[in-house]
Amino acid sequence: MGVIRKTKAVEVLLNEFNTSTVAISAKALIEQLGDTFNKTTIYRVLDKLEDDGVLHSFLGKEGLKWYAKCNGCTAKEHKDVHPHFQCLVCGKVDCLSINVTIPKIPNRKIEMSQFLIQGKCEDCFT
Amino acid sequence: MGVIRKTKAVEVLLNEFNTSTVAISAKALIEQLGDTFNKTTIYRVLDKLEDDGVLHSFLGKEGLKWYAKCNGCTAKEHKDVHPHFQCLVCGKVDCLSINVTIPKIPNRKIEMSQFLIQGKCEDCFT
DNA sequence: TTTGTTAATGCAACAAGGTTGCGTTATATT
DNA sequence: AATATAACGCAACCTTGTTGCATTAACAAA
Ligand SMILES: [Mn+2]
Ligand SMILES: [Mn+2]
Ligand SMILES: [Zn+2]
Ligand SMILES: [Zn+2]
Secondary structure: OOOOOOOHHHHHHHHHHHOOOOOEEHHHHHHHHOOOOOHHHHHHHHHHHHHOOOEEEEEOHHHOEEEEEOOOOOOOOOOOOOOEEEEOOOOOEEEOOOOOOOOOOOOOEEEEEEEEEEEEOOOOOO | OOOOOOOHHHHHHHHHHHOOOOOEEHHHHHHHHOOOOOHHHHHHHHHHHHHOOOEEEEEOHHHOEEEEEOOOOOOOOOOOOOOEEEEOOOOOEEEOOOOOOOOOOOOOEEEEEEEEEEEEOOOOOO
């Protein structure tokens, strides 16, 4: 897998993530770009960018899928593991550059983990 | 809100959770009990049991909703916060009695958090 | 035990996020 | 320019979960 051809959709989506520091949901991208590109295309490009190690994905509130830029990941390995913060007021999500110590669990092999913290962001935190 | 009447559906669902130590997904409950109770009923009873502090819910793989028994929670406060482990092989999910230190994040008010760890459970860990 | 109130249920229709199959288009290679 | 095929658009579909409303049943009062 992986992105092979530099199409309009790939270009536009990559630009979305390069000009923003926060995560973006697939839903938001479809709302924003759905007139220009078919939603199927958007889902498929996101999928491939993730396979390529360009983006990483995770599930936010209500199980919605969010994407954000990766730092130092490759197609072979997603090593950029970190928690995410979602504001319950404005809905914004961002990646936290924080190291979370994953607890050792007896008799189990941990392969991945997903840590979603929810609350009020700096803008909504009165 | 909260459960008021002890109906058949409430009884059966409570029994499901009392005879099992692991978490159960709404989907699994509907597959298992869907002939006896309407899925709407199952969703609504789970909802109420959660409001009552009897069950807690969280999202597992693929955004599916899972439920498990609460320990020492009330209708007013869900204090039973802990990570969950989902086996990527058999799909089983359980509650981890482990304290996770939620990192302090500047300028943000943390209201809740969700920690899902994925890997191989003791049965599937060859 | 009968009656009355209304919470809980079943059903059908719907919502929303995401996926699939397939014919068409456009990118990159020769 | 011709070719191969990755990527695209479209429509139809799938899944989990929700909603409105008429009907049923839990429970308390009479
Ligand atoms: Mn991230
Ligand atoms: Mn739990
Ligand atoms: Zn906010
Ligand atoms: Zn397992």
